[in-house]
Amino acid sequence: MKGMQYYTRIYFMIISQYIKERLQFRADFIFSIFGMILINISGIAAFWVIFKNINALGGWSYEEVMFLYGFALVAMSPQQLLLDNAWQLSHSVVTGDFIRYCFRPMNILFYYMSEMIDIKGFSQLGLGTAILIWSWSKLNIPLSFINIVMFIILMSAAVLICMALMISSSALGFMGGGSNSLLFVASDLKGYGSYPLTIFNKAFKILFTFIIPIGFIAYYPAKYFLSTNEDISYLTYLSPIIGIVFFYMSCKLWIACANRYSGTGS
Amino acid sequence: MKRYFGLLRNQFMSNLSYREDFITSIIGTFSFYIVLYFLWKAIFISSDGVIKGMTFEQTFVYLVLASSFFRCLSSGVEWEMFFQIIKGDIIIPMVKPLDYQIMMMFQKAGSTIIYLLFFGIPTYIAMILLFPGTISVGVNTIFFLICMGVSFLAMFSMEFLIGTITFYTESVWGISMIKNTIIAFFAGVVMPLQFFPEKLKQIADILPFRSIYQDPLSILMNGNIDFMQILRIIGFQIIWMIIFMAISRFVYKTMLHKLVVNGG
Numbered sequence: 001m002k003g004m005q006y007y008t009r010i011y012f013m014i015i016s017q018y019i020k021e022r023l024q025f026r027a028d029f030i031f032s033i034f035g036m037i038l039i040n041i042s043g044i045a046a047f048w049v050i051f052k053n054i055n056a057l058g059g060w061s062y063e064e065v066m067f068l069y070g071f072a073l074v075a076m077s078p079q080q081l082l083l084d085n086a087w088q089l090s091h092s093v094v095t096g097d098f099i100r101y102c103f104r105p106m107n108i109l110f111y112y113m114s115e116m117i118d119i120k121g122f123s124q125l126g127l128g129t130a131i132l133i134w135s136w137s138k139l140n141i142p143l144s145f146i147n148i149v150m151f152i153i154l155m156s157a158a159v160l161i162c163m164a165l166m167i168s169s170s171a172l173g174f175m176g177g178g179s180n181s182l183l184f185v186a187s188d189l190k191g192y193g194s195y196p197l198t199i200f201n202k203a204f205k206i207l208f209t210f211i212i213p214i215g216f217i218a219y220y221p222a223k224y225f226l227s228t229n230e231d232i233s234y235l236t237y238l239s240p241i242i243g244i245v246f247f248y249m250s251c252k253l254w255i256a257c258a259n260r261y262s263g264t265g266s
Numbered sequence: 267m268k269r270y271f272g273l274l275r276n277q278f279m280s281n282l283s284y285r286e287d288f289i290t291s292i293i294g295t296f297s298f299y300i301v302l303y304f305l306w307k308a309i310f311i312s313s314d315g316v317i318k319g320m321t322f323e324q325t326f327v328y329l330v331l332a333s334s335f336f337r338c339l340s341s342g343v344e345w346e347m348f349f350q351i352i353k354g355d356i357i358i359p360m361v362k363p364l365d366y367q368i369m370m371m372f373q374k375a376g377s378t379i380i381y382l383l384f385f386g387i388p389t390y391i392a393m394i395l396l397f398p399g400t401i402s403v404g405v406n407t408i409f410f411l412i413c414m415g416v417s418f419l420a421m422f423s424m425e426f427l428i429g430t431i432t433f434y435t436e437s438v439w440g441i442s443m444i445k446n447t448i449i450a451f452f453a454g455v456v457m458p459l460q461f462f463p464e465k466l467k468q469i470a471d472i473l474p475f476r477s478i479y480q481d482p483l484s485i486l487m488n489g490n491i492d493f494m495q496i497l498r499i500i501g502f503q504i505i506w507m508i509i510f511m512a513i514s515r516f517v518y519k520t521m522l523h524k525l526v527v528n529g530g
Contacts, residue, residue, distance in 0.1 A: 030440070035440035035447075042447045042450075046451075049466065050309055053309075054317070177287075179286060184290070
């Protein structure tokens, strides 16, 4: 099997081609980035306005809700950036174009996803980081070594969950219907991850923790930094494992569907 | 024989995809309303039940109707136009003896009515049944239908304008998102404009967008609204609608002219 070095080298070759292509569309570049920023600012503005009327949401203060929001934005960025080609999958399958990915001697999921990179994902990453820094300092969370290590671990888990969600819902594209409807739903669900799970009743809390784990996109990881020691549930510490497991399963699912597709030769 | 089965399979697949679309959009809409419910419930818990004169039930019902209405009027014509333009297919409707803009308008009016029948009206009825007392049904409902027609023309003109602009920008997602975000925020679809702090509310009052969504919805929900108020709302609506339509038509004609002149 090819090593990490090979895949890294190939990846940069493929995306640099794509970026050169896309940069030719100056207006598209600018409008997309601006659009993305505006969407996220609208989210922040909504919370800002709401907190002009109340003091706490689900038991969380404005700074804590912003921390959650920033955390979620950063967690969603790698998936937004790297897995954008997921949206083209159903079209690629229907037109038969997908077959060309089946014959290369490298991991089919990697090859497919590496064809596109979504530059506006950088603006989301930038905005999310800015919000995180702002709320981190407002909340006086110590910048200790252990906090930094935990942040990297928990953020990685959140990133994996986001990716798992999008990869598994794009796999439906292999069924040949040609529609992205499930991807839209998954994308919306991903967005709900930026709200504190405490707003939900027991049933939905369970749903969003164990069945559609959007709670791990921001809520559980962020709890590590926001709560006192007694509050941090075991789920927070479980996030890395859950992240890895879901990510692994989603990739397996996707590749299995891809193999079935090429098998029937439709 | 194999060929026939291939056809059958194709038709089965495409029908499946319609059902798949339908089911997932129901799931998507439901999950949105559920999250909306819990989010606003939590907001109202921290405020002793009333914010700027509105209760939780009123706010929730308003927001459900607002997002349904917003979805109803967002025909996405700018996306269709964009794909037609970049593929070059745009030339096909252009050579027909029908006005392209008017043609699209009637098409989108059709899809808006379909959406209304299958999603809009059921949602409205569901809200009346689940949250009695929040919506008054009566003469105001008829006035709302008038408002809806005006709002449709205003939204369509704006989206058509964006579609025309994509001819120059070769980009649609960004502008479309900008349009959606700004309109939804300042039209009272994200939250009722009463909740805005003073400065922001003043901006929202000057902008035309509240006349497209929040004001008509207040007519739909509130039976006691007095007639002068209704006339004022519809009046402002119509003024803005005319402005949007004029700009949209002008830009469209300009583009057409440029196309013809350049022999495109």
